[in-house]
Amino acid sequence: MHEVKAKSILSSKNGMNLYRGCSHGCIYCDSRSKCYQMQHEFEDIEVKINAVELLEDALKRKRKRCMIGTGAMTDPYIPIEIQLQHTRQCLNLIEKYGFGLSILTKSNRILRDLDILKSINEKTKCVVQITLTTFDEELCSLIEPNVSTTKDRVEVLKIMRDNGIPTIVWLCPILPFINDTEENINWILDYCEEAKVKGIICFGMGLTLREGNREYFYRALDKKFPGLKQQYIKSFGNDYEIKSKHSERLMDLFHKRCKKSGIIYDIKEIFTYLNTFEDKYESKQISLFDL
Template sequence: MEYIKGRGAQHNTHNRFLQHEHEVLDDFLNYCASENENADANKTIYIETHPKTILNKTNSPEMGLFYSMNPYQGCEHGCIYCYARNTHEYWGYSAGLDFERKILYKKNAAELLEKKLRSRNWQPELLMFSGNTDCYQPIEKKLEITREMLKVLLKLKHPVSMITKNALILRDLDILKEMAAMNLVRVNISITSLSEKTRSTLEPRTATIKKRLKTVETLAKNGIPVYVMMAPIIPSINNHEILPLAKTVSELGASDMNYTIVRLNGAIGEIFTKWVEKTYPDRANKILNQIKSCHNGTLNDSRYGTRMKGEGKIAEQVAMQFRLAKRKYFQEAKKQPPINYHLFDKNQTNQMSLF
């Protein structure tokens, strides 16, 4: 089958919650070829949803308690390794191409957020944009849902953490600067590689490496605490870039850098395997076997404590390189004060309260 340009996944996997499977037969493909028609239009479809809440409580033994906010489900960035792909099956879609081409958006997210933060029992907790899918994926440029949510957070002086691969975050520099002045925001920029070729194959519709590096620099120069996530590290693809990437982002003003080892949970194992066989046919087996060596012989390890960093010789080498990178490039980095939870005022309005 021809490589689908501009997409990470190269097929739709079976949704484990559905009884029936959808299969494209060779007869249909042959007919399309003979008629000079496209068997697949490869277009992105946007679908509005109407949720009743925008906050998702997460209590991870590895990350602690936080609430994730995801104005979008599915992600057009198309990162082949994305753990969030599996969540698309709960909506009745595939974790493969559907995840990148059927984007669900929550237009009322800002209203839901303000309602929750003003509720009687709410106490300020860590909120995280993009705990699942990127809040600055391409459609955000038009819909501005994330920006409206940031306006709510600024108005109520509620702290937030963000992670994104998209330079579009600089559009909201005005809001972020105000929040940073009150120590209410932390930004993480995900950078997997310094190679544009690697970026375009792993993450086809994300911002270029040049734009992401510029984003780190711009945020830092504007006093916004910015961190870099090298996530994930994939053996034989980007594990050799740890030190060069650390040096680069440190010089641009990043406060710190962290990482995760790739793990291919659920349907992602099949999606990644077919992708790597198309993209890196000369070393596909090597890549897959080295990933397995980090997870006790499998493509995925769901055990808390080991799933993020892996185990075995390759995982140990990665950990050693990161320790060296931090000691070499971040030892004198500016340490950020703890995020401020004391300014939050759920009753804040533009008028003085009479009671």
């Protein structure tokens, strides 16, 4: 871990990353890609020590309230968050100033902040996003070694459901020759139906590999799935987009089950929902006026 002073905290699209780098160890992580120009070792977490102050200043200056997003590049609940509590402090600010929240994680540590999430959702909109890749817990420990188990993440979804907080699942990545099976997709969709998720984001049955994360991924394959790297190289070469040979069949299965369950799967529709701010107090006032 090392500390830096950041110049700003919110992107032009109101996303924030309180940390840079990650200790989850997911073998497929795109955030390792060199295009993101990280100037330190990925596991050496960069902590933006002035993030909380920067966020408060940014929220105070905004003319219109909006959704604030976090978790796109670095999970907001990596282990050092338990000690530093930067995520919790920032959630408190989002709640205090009446903004909405869209938060993405693979950790059940998010339950620590259930009180704030509920309060945000009572005023505006809080959407919890969880990544699910495999129902197989042993496989989960191989491809995502330092995150909450799949069952623990599903439990988070159910707890959010029971507290009226909408959820979105990221069904990705689906790794060719590893988790690209009908059994896996069906199990994950069973979990999603049970948890009554609002939507599922799936960009296709495969993954992306670019300079930086490709090399790490191949080293992980050599260690955990001996011989599989050669199969990837033979099948895909240096392609950026790695597509499962079962993609068409699995996507058809995915679409049919989502339609049947009433789960949103149109990516544009989901992102529109995630980015749309709602003022529930104002909506209630309008409803009362209509009466």
